Each structure stands twice: as C-alpha cells, then as structure tokens.
Amino acid sequence: MILAFYKTQRNNSEVFYYFCTPKYNVMYDKRFMLEAIALSRKCLEGGKGGPFGAVVVKDGKIVGRGSNCVTIHNDPTAHAEVMAIREACRNLNTFQLTGCEIYSSCEPCPMCLGAIYWARPDRIYYAASKNDAADAGFDDTFIYKEIDIAPAQRTIPATQFDREEALPTFQAWKASEQKIDY
C-alpha cells in the first residue's frame, strides 16, 4: 500500500515519483534509479565492463557514482556498487555511509552486499533482480548458495590452518588505544 505519492517535475517534461510505504518506510526517488540504469547503459555502450550502475545518495543528492569497471581496470572487485561506495566515501571524507541510500541497477551480488554492509548506508534500492542477472550470464545466485555450504566443501574450498599464529594480532588490536572502530 502506498501511503504517500509525490510527484515532481524536472526539465518541464519528465515526471518522477517518490513513494512512501508504511510497510518498508521507503522514500524511493526514481530519478536516482534512472541515473544508476543510465550508468549501466553507458558501461555497456562504452565497453567498460558488465552492464551495471549504482549511485549513492545523501540528503537528496548524488554523492557517488559507479559503474562496472572489471574488464577495463582488470579488477574483479570493481563492481558498480563498490565503485560508487569508493567515490562517495572519497567525496564525503568518511569510511561510513550513514544517512546514505544506494540505488543499484541490479540486486547486489554477495561481494557488493558485503561491501554495502561494511559501508553502513541506511537502505538499498535495486531494479533488476539477481535472477535477471543470472539470466544474462552473471550468476551470483551461485555465490549466494555457496555461503550456506561448509567452507571446505565449497567450489573454492577454504581450509583453516595456524589459527594460533594469527590470534596475537587480534589480542593486540583489542588492547590498542589508537584503534578506530568501524
């Protein structure tokens, strides 16, 4: 159910809508999603990487833009959401995106979801779903499924060794008075 339905005009012709629903307490602004989708389109047409775009919004303004740069940067972590988070954090001079929202042209993959949780924005809006991405050949639903499998049984097996060698660093961190929590 839509509680409030706001209309706004830009460039005298385009009409955009804000939604506020009681269920999710959402203030969605379509302009920002269209910008994320435009970035995904530019990515495709410019041959930069996969067709993905994202923007970070704070107080009704875009503070970071990102598009997929995996192939052009030779960087498998250069997904749109990660690039947008990096730019927003640079612009805001912070490592936490509290009070921000992320608009992504596609449901975040597990890596981006992790990055988003570390960045701590208030909310994520996405357009295409992870199933749509899988249908286009970007099968991150596969990675989502891997998370539930025991580490040693995964497609890329993860095996623990030498825990006791690593623990003193954690103890030193806990005791440190200079640490910056995040």
Ligand SMILES: [Zn+2]
């Ligand atoms: Zn991603």
